[in-house]
Amino acid sequence: MAAGSKGTLPPLDRESAEPFYRQIYERFRNAIANGTLNPGDRIPSARALTQELGLARGTIDAAYGLLAAEGYIQARGQAGTVVSPGLRPRMPLARERPAPAARPYAPSFRPDSILPFQMGLPALDVFPRKIWARLGARAARAMQPIDMTHQAVPGLPALRAGIAAYLHVSRGIDCAPAQVFLTSGYRHTLELVAQALLEPADRVWFENPGYPPTRELLAAMRLAGVAVPVDAEGLVVDEGLRLAPKARAAVVTPAHQSPLCVSLSLPRRLALLDWARRNRSWIVEDDYDGEYRYAGRPLPALKSLDRDGRVIYAGTFSKVLFPSLRLAYLVVPEAQVGRFEQALSMFAGGSPQLTQAIVADFIAEGHFARHIQRMRRLYAERRDATRAGLERVLGARVRIDEQPGGMHLILRLQGRRSDRRLVARMRDEGLFAEALTDWAVDRGIAPALMVGFTNVDSQATAEALARRILKLL
Numbered sequence: 001m002a003a004g005s006k007g008t009l010p011p012l013d014r015e016s017a018e019p020f021y022r023q024i025y026e027r028f029r030n031a032i033a034n035g036t037l038n039p040g041d042r043i044p045s046a047r048a049l050t051q052e053l054g055l056a057r058g059t060i061d062a063a064y065g066l067l068a069a070e071g072y073i074q075a076r077g078q079a080g081t082v083v084s085p086g087l088r089p090r091m092p093l094a095r096e097r098p099a100p101a102a103r104p105y106a107p108s109f110r111p112d113s114i115l116p117f118q119m120g121l122p123a124l125d126v127f128p129r130k131i132w133a134r135l136g137a138r139a140a141r142a143m144q145p146i147d148m149t150h151q152a153v154p155g156l157p158a159l160r161a162g163i164a165a166y167l168h169v170s171r172g173i174d175c176a177p178a179q180v181f182l183t184s185g186y187r188h189t190l191e192l193v194a195q196a197l198l199e200p201a202d203r204v205w206f207e208n209p210g211y212p213p214t215r216e217l218l219a220a221m222r223l224a225g226v227a228v229p230v231d232a233e234g235l236v237v238d239e240g241l242r243l244a245p246k247a248r249a250a251v252v253t254p255a256h257q258s259p260l261c262v263s264l265s266l267p268r269r270l271a272l273l274d275w276a277r278r279n280r281s282w283i284v285e286d287d288y289d290g291e292y293r294y295a296g297r298p299l300p301a302l303k304s305l306d307r308d309g310r311v312i313y314a315g316t317f318s319k320v321l322f323p324s325l326r327l328a329y330l331v332v333p334e335a336q337v338g339r340f341e342q343a344l345s346m347f348a349g350g351s352p353q354l355t356q357a358i359v360a361d362f363i364a365e366g367h368f369a370r371h372i373q374r375m376r377r378l379y380a381e382r383r384d385a386t387r388a389g390l391e392r393v394l395g396a397r398v399r400i401d402e403q404p405g406g407m408h409l410i411l412r413l414q415g416r417r418s419d420r421r422l423v424a425r426m427r428d429e430g431l432f433a434e435a436l437t438d439w440a441v442d443r444g445i446a447p448a449l450m451v452g453f454t455n456v457d458s459q460a461t462a463e464a465l466a467r468r469i470l471k472l473l
Helices: 020-033 046-053 057-069 129-141 157-170 186-197 212-220 237-243 266-279 334-346 353-364 367-397 419-428 459-472
Strands: 073-075 081-083 180-183 203-208 224-231 249-252 282-286 311-316 328-331 398-400 408-413 448-452
Touching: 020 046, 020 057, 020 419, 046 057, 057 073, 129 353, 157 180, 157 311, 157 328, 157 353, 157 367, 180 186, 186 212, 186 249, 186 282, 186 311, 186 328, 186 334, 203 212, 212 224, 224 237, 237 266, 249 266, 266 282, 353 367, 367 398, 367 408, 367 459, 419 448, 419 459
Parallel strands: 203 224, 203 249, 249 282, 282 311
Antiparallel strands: 073 081, 180 328, 311 328, 398 408, 408 448
């Protein structure tokens, strides 16, 4: 370590799949846990550690940012950075996580950071925090003893009503508040659907390429996942019929297919609904960012075409508000309300009632609708600026897909390049990306990077970030 600091930082493993910023973070955390670094001890400045380790400044900043966010260290201006004085010196040692054996880099869904190009994050810099704070303070002051007892398992009635009204206007879904159930996120939503409607070993279609946690969750719930290919019109229903015609369910992303961002065409939508009707199967519509379409108005939800009660609509507040809310919802067919109430009573896991009350007020007072409209305009601008900046610097090295909506860009790598290796190198340099090949079951898909644009504020910022990628290429 640099002079003036205590202890020695163990050498970094250059062959490890663990990003450098995580290695640095864990080494400091372990040094604090085992007493090598004590509360009040000074640690090297980011600049000094950058020079000592020969890494990019962004890598050190990412590690220090994570340590500070978890309360391990504090910055004190000219006095330097120190181990938090109030920290207990003896904490359980963090175990080193083993490197994955099957692939050189395992993506995280989602990392506890804010890195350039990070996916899954809305524009946090423009979230109306003052309005949110005011509503939060008001909700806390209004709490009564009855509000401090066990909350209603399906969710706060006012929020369920607000969601039903919003979906009727924005997504074309005609539903009653009783059909709306609050969950703690996508994983809880899918688990609830499985508990209410499926049996172990049931076959379930999922998209290929598709959101990796979907297939992992299906396997964990002992369901037989069937990878159905995706093309320019979305899920290839005919392939699903060929692979598993009697499947009990299908998990799809019709508005913006995850990750390719294509929309499920109307003929495919009708074919999917017809399959579900004839086989009495279920369709889980994951509408994770359907509000964000920049070529015309957002498409109506698949649920709006459902006349036979076979579609379960899943929405989330993570992409439109912020992820740490841990708040999502699903709309179930009217005939299945009782089954979901029973399942949820056994596997409850929603967000706290106070959080739900704030969101309910946020919707009722019109802030939610205005926020989405503002974000739609902002994201269209940031998408164009990010694309222009990347194309100007990276030029012929990448080709960026044309997409009607979504919150990320797909950069097709030209030449024989590994998207996984490039993603690992970007993570080491404090940049975020995900490898498209990690989202596919087979290895036939062309390598590409997926990068979020929602927190890239200008073309100049995009160009500066692109130059860092160019060095890695």
